[in-house]
């Protein structure tokens with residue numbers, strides 16, 4: 001891995017230039033603007049390892065752990081350029097979730113063992129939070145972990161675990177006690193090796209008939225005490241804290257941006273720009289996207305000034321996910337009779353994955369805290385409404 | 388209140404509803420959808436034969452050619468019930484559309500096709516559209532007794548299972564409808580999977596020769612047949628989508644009453660209740676629009692019927708698509724799975740909504756037909 005300079009000492013523009021130039025020269029062209037939102041590790045391994053060698057795989061981890069040590073402002077530049085150049089999403093639960101959690105709350109041994117294996121790609125992580133009966137109400141989770149000698153015996157089930165079928169470690173929320181008055185107490189964060197006997201993964205075909213998420217079953221799975229992160233029973237606060245400034249990226253315009261480019265391609269091919277009705281609707285979508293950029297910038301500025309994000313940042317996630325849906329709905333209108341087909345639609349400028357995007361756009365309004373939950377956060381946390 | 392509220396003096400409509408309900412117990416709609424899709428088929432011949440046995444395929448065909456001679460109300464009730472049960476074989480195209488074309492034609496070949504259609508032994512698929520959905524007649528050249536066809540037609544239902552196609556062609560500015568057997572020399576078929584678990588085809592005609600008796604209708608009567616088929620099929624599609632809309636709201640009410648988060652049914656959250664009410668009212672408007680179209684058309688074809696049908700297909704299409712979309716959202720991650728039926732309702736709704744004109748196009752046709760601007 002190459003030694004890193006102090007990136008935060010550069011201006012945003014200077015950093016942008018350096019970052020873009022290298023990424024554009026090195027990100028394999030076959031992986032750019034991929035149709036698949038969630039490629040599996042093997043599909044993007046080449047790019048993963050290139051980034052790791054360059055030392056640019058983990059933008060926010062401190063440099064002592066092999067990250068770039070970017071502050072929030074530079075991280076935004078990183079994410080923006082990544083999207084602009086059409087780089088593929090890499091399996092990033094290790095980089096974005098487990099890594100930051102361990103850096104903040106892990107023991108020295110945990111950091112020394114796990115962090116390098118994330119960077120090398122040896123450990124591929126997934127996020128085991130949701131359960132069949134604990135979705136929006138995550139605190140009601142029931143997967144149990146019972147102390148047993150120098151460890152815990154875990155029983156229960158997780159569901160909707162993205163990319164679990166190609167992960168080998170899972171960041172697991174378990175219930176270690178249910179006596180307390182608050183259900184949020186008694187939850188523990190555990191690092192679980194998915195090759196341990198008793199772990200079973202079953203992929204769930206999704207609306208797009210692909211398998212991005214899975215069920216994960218735990219049948220008397222032994223987890224060593226050394227794999228508990230933070231204190232037993234105190235995991236809820238850890239799980240919540242780790243998101244921090246990254247919540248801004250739930251509202252990053254990359255999905256609607258990709259979708260609107262595809263809409264434009266389809267519209268040019270079908271002559272829709274000659275149709276005043278379409279142009280008026282397109283213009284609305286285009287400016288919604290443009291203004292999402294302005295709203296994003298409003299929060300980015302807070303971060304650049306060293307501030308922290310409040311609950312109000314949820315507004316980005318709601319607007320962004322709903323805009324993504326509206327753009328894909330317009331695609332089907334432009335497709336006309338062709339909206340009956342499953343496959344991508346051919347155009348003079350290449351295929352347009354209208355149906356793929358339409359179906360995919362159902363998901364971001366549900367995951368990461370559904371839009372109803374986010375509106376609840378805004379109602380209480382920003383407007384201070386009662387109830 | 389639910390379902391199409393139509394006068395039913397002799398109980399025929401109720402019988403039809405019961406007949407679909409019984410059928411759906413033997414042939415589960417969602418399971419059939421997945422099975423056909425996973426097998427890469429364009430039609431489930433077992434289900435299709437059973438539909439013929441049930442007497443549905445010739446429901447609206449005149450008695451002179453062996454049909455049941457029933458009206459638009461019966462067809463709408465049947466289509467609505469099929470929508471509710473998600474029985475997704477292409478009845479609208481292969482029975483309603485093809486049937487109207489045949490009813491307007493004449494000759495021995497017409498009789499042969501009608502017999503086969505009604506019995507389910509012939510799969511008669513209409514082929515008349517270009518890529519954009521508009522009529523795109525083949526070029527027909529007349530050689531003595533024969534007609535030679537060239538060109539391509541899109542969005543053809545059951546392209547692989549079809550035994551016969553009824554195709555639109557043009558010679559010297561004159562339209563004609565012709566019967567072309569599926570195996571005709573020079574005819575090739577490209578099938579592509581659809582969103583609703585079937586296949587649609589593109590037919591390419593390279594000097595396909597058919598005999599003189601293949602002509603089912605020509606000139607103005609061919610034009611009129613096609614127009615009538617489009618209108619009647621739009622109404623059947625509207626009814627089917629009204630059924631999908633009503634079923635999707637019922638299922639979502641049931642799911643959200645059952646699903647507990649934060650210690651209570653999610654249907655007890657006011658925001659969820661308001662969503663459900665909005666969905667329900669969209670479904671009610673769709674039903675009302677379909678009933679209006681049925682009754683207006685029953686009074687006879689003409690401008691009033693044209694307007695009512697355009698309105699019904701637009702309204703029911705918007706309702707079915709938006710209701711199913713919101714239904715998925717209210718099912719949470721469960722709604723984003725292939726195993727959950729609600730996604731299949733959504734896919735079927737999108738596919739039917741895109742068939743024979745999307746809502747915006749239909750609304751523009753409505754306004755143009757009304758002629759206020761002129």
Ligand SMILES: Cc1cc2nc3c(=O)[nH]c(=O)nc-3n(C[C@H](O)[C@H](O)[C@H](O)COP(=O)(O)OP(=O)(O)OC[C@H]3O[C@@H](n4cnc5c(N)ncnc54)[C@H](O)[C@@H]3O)c2cc1C
Nearest residue numbers: 127129130135136160161162367370372656716717719720
């Ligand atoms: C594509 C995808 C990937 C995912 N990946 C992961 C993953 O990797 N790891 C993981 O742990 N989880 C993952 N999830 C799960 C995700 O976090 C949950 O789907 C989400 O928390 C919602 O829970 P639920 O699906 O059980 O829906 P429910 O909580 O049952 O909600 C159903 C509906 O009710 C509404 N609702 C619920 N509560 C309220 C309320 N109080 N007020 C108003 N409306 C309410 C919701 O908005 C929703 O519309 C993923 C989900 C999806 C769709």
